[in-house]
Amino acid sequence: MTRLRIDLAYDGGGFYGWAKQPELRTVQGTIEDALHKVLRVPVGDEREPLRLTVAGRTDTGVHASHQVAHLDVSDETLARCQGHMDVPLTEALARRLKAVLPADIVIHGIAIAPQGFDARFSALERTYVYRVADRSSEVDPRLRGCVLRVDESLDLDAMNAAAAMTIGLHDFGSFATPNPGGTTIREVKTAYWRRVPVASLVPDVLAENEAYRTPSLESGLVVFTIVADAFARNMVRSLVGSSIKVGSGRKTLEWFADKMANPVREGSSGPIAPQGLTLEHIEYPADDQLAARAEAIRAVRTL
Incomplete structure (x- = not known):
């Protein structure tokens, strides 16, 4: 299992906040849907939930120019995103996410998180x-x-x-x-x-x-x-x-x-x-x- 650090930004005007909610467009829900798509993991797969943990859950209409989240993903699943790209897996995932995410979410970068990193609780x-x-x-x-x-x-x-x-x-x-x-x-x-x-x-x-x-x-x-x-x-x-x-x-x-x-x-x-x-x-x-x-x-x- 690998923990990834995801740095991102979003225009919050079109979202009902960060946190995933049924039937509502949220930042977390939109990114997690994109992750399921590019990593080819069925939604609801308990073995690979692709659940994001975020540094700060913004409310409806609030923006982020620099938000941080982490994602735990199996090595096998992460490897699926590379395809024919001759780049590190984290760069391959970032490119594939950028291709499917809407224009009001931007991925700044994805990296292997250091040991002990928690996007929410490690923040100073x-x-x-x-x-x-x-x-x-x-x-x-x-x-x-x-x-x-x-x-x-x-x-x-x-x-x-x-x-x-x-x-x-x-x-x-x-x-x-x-x-x-x-x-x-x-x-x-x-x-x-x-x-x-x-x-x-x-x-x-x-x-x-x-x-x-x-x-x-x-x-x-x-x-x-x-x-x-x-x-x-x-x-x-x-x-x-x-x-x-x-x-x-x-x-x-x-x-x-x-x-x-x-x-x-x-x-x-x-x-x-x-x-x-x-x-x-x-x-x-x-x-x-x-x-x-x-x-x-x-x-x-x-x-």
């Missing part, structure tokens, strides 16, 4: 980014699928004061829903808002003879970046929605502080729309620390 941290176009932003319609438009002008100083409260080990029960038997305690390492500087796509020295400056697509957007060891369900979108309420003046910093101090789920701190959210990065330890990290993270966290 995840980075999410939420992109917003406020009243002060120039909205590029090409970004409508991955940027949320809001009508207010946002106060980034107030939003950063709120974001600073989230850093450290906290119970995010006001902003998240625990999995059965789980907890909403998480450790946030970095959280901040910034406005992307207005800039040209290429340096001015290369475009000095142009009659206009080609703008960078994200110029002027308001962007929230958050890094944590893990995230509870709806946590990032709820923190974003609550921060925007503070930044627009609809809620106070004292209200946000109370939500942090009293982790009780209720409607005013619920999740904002999903399309602005993208999983950007998964960080893993050195290979010789993968198994120990996976074992440690399985423990239920406490304050």
